[in-house]
Amino acid sequence: MVDVLIVGGGSAGCTLAGRLTDRPGRSVLLLEAGPLDSLPELRDATSLAATAPRHPRNWAYAAELRPGNSHIVPRGKGLGGSGAINGANWTRVTPADADGWGVPGWSYADLLPHYVRAEHDHDFAGPHHGDHGPVPVVRPAGDLRHPAVDRFLEAAAKLGFPDEADKNAGGAPGAGLVPSNSLNGVRVDAASAYLVGERPGLTVRGLAPVARVLLDHGRACGVVLRSGEIIEAGEVVLCAGAVATPQVLMASGIGDGVGQGWSDHPSVYLPFADVDPGAHPQAPGSQVALDLDCGADPAGDAEVLLFVRPFVPGGDLHLMCALQAPDSRGTIELGDPRPRIAYGYLRTEHDRRRLRHAIRTAAELLRAGLGRRTAPEGDVLGNDRALDGWIAENLTTSVHMCGSAAIGRVVDAELRVIGVDGLRVADTSVIPTVPRRGPAATAVAIGEKAAELLTVEEPA
Structure with missing residues (x-):
């Protein structure tokens, strides 16, 4: 024994x-x-x-x-x-x-x-x-830091989001490198x-x-x-x-x-195009993230994160848009x-509204100089019902x-x-x-x- x-x-x-x-x-x-x-x-x-x-x-x-x-x-x-x-x-x-x-x-x-x-x-x-x-x-530095990182930080600052130099400092949410x-x-x-x-x-x-x-x-x-x-x-x-x-x-x-009653982060990936060379072979996939308040959560309830690896269809660069403090619970x-797993994502309008906000914030970062959005189309992005449909088609989980x-x-x-x-x-x-x-x-x-x-x- x-x-x-x-x-x-x-x-x-x-x-x-x-x-x-x-x-x-x-x-x-x-x-x-x-x-x-x-x-x-x-x-x-x-x-x-x-x-x-x-x-x-x-x-x-x-x-x-x-x-x-x-x-x-x-x-x-x-x-x-x-x-x-x-x-x-x-x-x-x-x-x-x-x-x-x-x-x-x-x-x-x-x-x-x-x-x-x-x-x-x-x-x-x-x-x-x-x-x-x-x-x-460690955080991305030198050759392992993708050129899009600086554009991300500049775009976030241009839109008025604060800097969060250390994501592990327990401070207010903002834009910073991912450890x-x-x-x-x-x-x-x-x-x-x-x-x-x-x-x-x-x-x-x-x-x-x-x-x-x-x-x-x-x-x-x-x-x-x-x-x-x-x-x-x-x-x-x-x-x-x-x-x-x-x-x-x-x-x-x-x-x-x-x-019963567990939770996870629902997410979608927003692909975009740029003119940068490919990522360094040793560069971490997650480079920089903006944690943000969608309206009434000063600790931050959503996140836009820059991925620089081609692990989802569409190219090398994606913005992961995720709801970080969801109402919805799974079973x-x-x-x-095998177990039967049901996430129950986006059951509430509160959750759906905040994920829309994260996606629209990602689109604003792209417009502010980060890159050219390749999806969703503008008429989808501006319409709640159409955007909810796009989310349903592209929904994933942060695991x-x-x-x-x-x-x-x-x-x-x-x-x-x-x-x-x-x-x-x-x-x-x-x-x-x-x-x-x-x-x-x-x-x-x-x-x-x-x-x-x-x-x-x-x-x-």
Whole structure:
């Protein structure tokens, strides 16, 4: 029997396993449903190849974004999880996010030390930025900074938007460079950051999907793999991600509210043309972003982000327009063999209005000197009903799902599953609502925090 059994080798799971075995004294088993080996495209921070539906490192879940609007949602399959296949953006929650949750121990001030501990920020120093953590944090510079970045910033300033030089400073929203957890085009995910060096107490197993948690009189005492193998443990921590964690919980008959009330960022891509040379091969895809208030949210409820990689049809340059504080909520139901996922995007006029505003703001940036818009047409852009139709045809998701096993509904503030002893959840499924910025850095911070919360006794 192991002291701690971690289910899921994604961002939070790798972080937790690494921190628990920084010092000898406890046995930790990390189970990953996918393979353990890496692939060249997973190390390439500029590549989103693994988000393709048929890629072997993508779980590729079928989902419904809105009634009649189906989509394939990428999730990382293998060590590193979704952090091994995403855009390598490294942004924190805003103070309005964390403080708005109202959960003791989860305010912005409470989470800040966990971000700092994880990071080695190459651009900003001081007590609010880490200087010797395992995850490098850099912003586009030199040859890796696309020429369109300066035009984006100039256009934003021309339109009256403030500068936000450091997206991780917890300040007011504005236009600024997007931090990345990469160095010279090489992704540094949680697996490569935390599972390094000699770790005598750690065992990592791949291709070991978990069917359910093993229970004994209301206490978790291990897991049952899909193969039927039973593994016993003193404490079980589910870190399988915002889709798989609720699946395991529901298959175990655990947790009222599991898979309900979660949120994500609906988004569309606005393509445009320019005269710049192609992006540097090592340039991060996400270069610069404008976070903005659509009318009554000073913390910022929408985002326009410049992508410089040709990962969607139409060319090299796109503006991703996303709603960052949506009203709409989604559901996950246990299916056979795959879960049923419904995002419920854009149910309210409030959400639809704000996404229109983000798209029109992107068009204003283009008109102010960023580039020439290639879609949608002007008669569509200026008409609410026509623009809603264009959005419906082009709608996608930022793949930032949070809250499918949320604090307050499924787990308590110490990540313990309510009503079950010896079982915790530590991944983005616990976040009450999706943060206004992407949650990749927060998944690592949750792993850092979980390592402090865990109270497994040291072996005698």
